[in-house]
Amino acid sequence: MNSQAVEDYLKAIYKLQSSQSMVVTSALADHLKVNPASATGMIKKLADSNLVSYERYQGVKLTPPGEKIALEVIRHHRLIELYLAEALNVPWDQVHDEAEKWEHILSEDLEDRIDKILGYPTTDPHGAPIPSRDGNIEQRNTNLLSELTQGDNAIIVEVSDDDTDMLRYLGKLELYPQTNIQIISISPFDQLITIRIIPNKDSNNDFVIGQKVASSILVSKLEED
Amino acid sequence: MNSQAVEDYLKAIYKLQSSQSMVVTSALADHLKVNPASATGMIKKLADSNLVSYERYQGVKLTPPGEKIALEVIRHHRLIELYLAEALNVPWDQVHDEAEKWEHILSEDLEDRIDKILGYPTTDPHGAPIPSRDGNIEQRNTNLLSELTQGDNAIIVEVSDDDTDMLRYLGKLELYPQTNIQIISISPFDQLITIRIIPNKDSNNDFVIGQKVASSILVSKLEED
DNA sequence: ACTAAACTTTAGGCGCACCTAAATTTTAGT
DNA sequence: ACTAAAATTTAGGTGCGCCTAAAGTTTAGT
Numbered sequence: 001m002n003s004q005a006v007e008d009y010l011k012a013i014y015k016l017q018s019s020q021s022m023v024v025t026s027a028l029a030d031h032l033k034v035n036p037a038s039a040t041g042m043i044k045k046l047a048d049s050n051l052v053s054y055e056r057y058q059g060v061k062l063t064p065p066g067e068k069i070a071l072e073v074i075r076h077h078r079l080i081e082l083y084l085a086e087a088l089n090v091p092w093d094q095v096h097d098e099a100e101k102w103e104h105i106l107s108e109d110l111e112d113r114i115d116k117i118l119g120y121p122t123t124d125p126h127g128a129p130i131p132s133r134d135g136n137i138e139q140r141n142t143n144l145l146s147e148l149t150q151g152d153n154a155i156i157v158e159v160s161d162d163d164t165d166m167l168r169y170l171g172k173l174e175l176y177p178q179t180n181i182q183i184i185s186i187s188p189f190d191q192l193i194t195i196r197i198i199p200n201k202d203s204n205n206d207f208v209i210g211q212k213v214a215s216s217i218l219v220s221k222l223e224e225d
Numbered sequence: 226m227n228s229q230a231v232e233d234y235l236k237a238i239y240k241l242q243s244s245q246s247m248v249v250t251s252a253l254a255d256h257l258k259v260n261p262a263s264a265t266g267m268i269k270k271l272a273d274s275n276l277v278s279y280e281r282y283q284g285v286k287l288t289p290p291g292e293k294i295a296l297e298v299i300r301h302h303r304l305i306e307l308y309l310a311e312a313l314n315v316p317w318d319q320v321h322d323e324a325e326k327w328e329h330i331l332s333e334d335l336e337d338r339i340d341k342i343l344g345y346p347t348t349d350p351h352g353a354p355i356p357s358r359d360g361n362i363e364q365r366n367t368n369l370l371s372e373l374t375q376g377d378n379a380i381i382v383e384v385s386d387d388d389t390d391m392l393r394y395l396g397k398l399e400l401y402p403q404t405n406i407q408i409i410s411i412s413p414f415d416q417l418i419t420i421r422i423i424p425n426k427d428s429n430n431d432f433v434i435g436q437k438v439a440s441s442i443l444v445s446k447l448e449e450d
Numbered sequence: 451a452c453t454a455a456a457c458t459t460t461a462g463g464c465g466c467a468c469c470t471a472a473a474t475t476t477t478a479g480t
Numbered sequence: 481a482c483t484a485a486a487a488t489t490t491a492g493g494t495g496c497g498c499c500t501a502a503a504g505t506t507t508a509g510t
Contacts (some may be wrong), residue, residue, distance in 0.1 A: 001504055002466065025488060038468050045467095057475055057488060087312065088338045098332060105326040113313045227496065250458060263498050265459055270497095282458060282505055 001045055004104045007073045008032060009042055009153070010051060014061055014070035022059035030146065046097065068135050075131040076103040076111060078124035081161070083114045085125040092125045093167035126167075127158035127177030127218070143191070143221060145181075146214035152183045154219035166216055226270055229329045230299045232295045235276060236266055239295035247284035267348070297331060301328040301336060303312060303349035303356075307340045311352040317350045319390035333369070352383035352402030352443070359393055365402040370406075370418070371439035379444035391441055398432065399441075401444065 011124075012031045016023040022038075025137040025196055029039040047054035051066035062070060084090040090098060100222050123129055129138040144152065156179045168178070180198035187194075193214050196206045199208075201213050241248040253341055254264040266298045272279040276291035287295060288385050305324040309315040315323060331339075340346075340358075347363065348354055353362040365380050380391045381404045395401070405423035409431050412419075 005467065012496095027484095034467085035469060036488065037490080044274075072407065084461080088335065088342070090335070094334070098335060101330040103326070108324060109314065110309075110318070110323060111316070117313070149452075157382070189300070231498065251456095260499060261458065262460080262500080267497075269459095298486085 001049070005042065006046065006051070007104055009046060009071065010066050011041075011060065011073045011077075012068040013060060014050060014067065014074065017062060020059075022055075022061050024059045024097060026148065027033055028060070047196065054210075071131040071137060072133045074137075075133070076177075078128055078130040079114050079121075080106065081124045082121055082125070082130070086118060092171065093164045095125060096161045096167075097164070097204070098209055123158075123177070124161070126161040127156070128161065129205055140218075141220065142218045144215050145217035145219050146191075146211055148183045148221070152185055153180065153222040154183075155180050155207045157220050158218040160216045161218065166213070169213070170217070173209075180222070181219070194223055226274070230267065231271065231274075231276070232329055234264075234271060235287065235291050235295040236298050236302075238277060238285060239292065239299065242287060245284075247280075247286050249284045253285065274422065274429040293360050296360040296362060298328055299329045299362075300356040300358070302344075303353055304336065304339050304343070306351070307330065307343055307346055307355070311327055311343060318389045320350060321392075322389070323385045348383075348402070349386070351386040352381070353386065355360075360432070366445065367443040370434075370439050370444050371416075371436055372442065373408045373418075373446070375408055378405065379408075379449060380405050380448040381442055382445050385441040388399035388441065391438070394438070395442070397409045398434075405447070423446065 002182055009028070009032065013023050016027050016031060018029075023150065025039050025043065026036050028043070029036040032039065043052065043060050046052045046066065047060070050063055051069065052060045053063055054060045076097045078174045080102045081095040084098055085092055111133075114170055121130060129140070131137040132185050140157060145154070145156075147161070150152060156175060158176050158177060159175070174197065175181075182196045182198055184194040184196050185190070192208050193210075194206050194208050234253070234257065237253055238248050241252050242257060245252075250264050250268065251261050253268070254261040257264065268277065268279055268285050271277045271291065272285075276294065277285045277289055280284045282408055299308045305327045306320040309320045309323055310317055311392060336358075346355060354365070356362040365382060368379075368380070380403050381400060383402060384400070385391065399422065401405075403450075407421045407423055409419040409421050411417070416435050416436050418435075419433050421432050
């Protein structure tokens, strides 16, 4: 087995696993943009290597060794994203695609050098936690921005990193991780959300986002004033 | 055709072409550590794509488009080597192996960013010239250190970059690019070369190198005092 | 000029990850 | 509980770069 393919599959399973506890073949195939039949084939090989546990027609789940590899790749990916942003000034909407390529060839030695230069960071430019070298990853209590209700105060924790256009748009709106926001209102029927960035008292700067944007933002709720 | 394989073949042909004007199948196969039959197969595909010109049983030569790609890859390789050495403190005997992996995935955008950060450099850590973006590479008038004769003064221009152990050894001897040396003597029969590093007047620091080391160093002769 | 050795190419196969089409299993609606 | 639709797997095939073994070409020595 080619290790790049293995890493891509394990990483995809890891990401999909957060929503469902068992990842279904079609979801995996969709995510990797391969035919479901191809995913089945690869899944069987991964199961033979003990990287996933697999039940025919049911789905797939990472084993501990599979999860370890997934977390190593994710660590590489996020360290590289941050390094590209900090050291090479790559805009945050481009770092993901670059990191997708680099994550598979990063040596342990370079990983350590980058980690050190960045000062042992814990989150990437999109706010996602960087797993530790030994495979620990911070668990957070978050909500989708789309789940909030009128009046809620929250801090943006993380934005999804894989949609360049979305990221550029969020950048324009200045919706970065660590930004405090308040939900001013939610319109009935079409669920448009009016938001205010919090240090800003001027209601002229309120703006409206739709469901698609709102569900690409992870927040942590803050106590009301 | 997988582009990594194509790039590796073109780069290898470029390097071998400097010694012979037509590269023979077995030399290419040796360099790439594949079976000669495999090289033949790939050569045919490269010829079909107009990247090399090929005569059965005679050998292979880069076409202009093939050379352009080769020089782009070499530019990537050398920029990355220098970047790793300068920005990430990777020791000079390790940068080659890392660069071998990174050269194939470097985007134009990142290439430019790295080039700029390094101040548009013209040589890599081993003294090899970095091709320009449009594919020009400095031609030099050099000799192998092993070709010099007693009394010659010379400056080290370049050392071969692909032998980790050799590089570590040269580092220990402080034989870096830009170092001035003098050939003190050459022993008969076994051709051992006694060398002095030139700002050093103390003959106690003279040392002896053999043919293998001497032929991994490119020098430019200096006028006698 | 000939022949043996060295080199190169051809022929036939392999594993990889992918694909389409057909068969199987699960699911959801009545 | 049954059946139609949806999801999944199996079967069979592709291109890729690699391999070994056999056949063909060039070369160097007599």
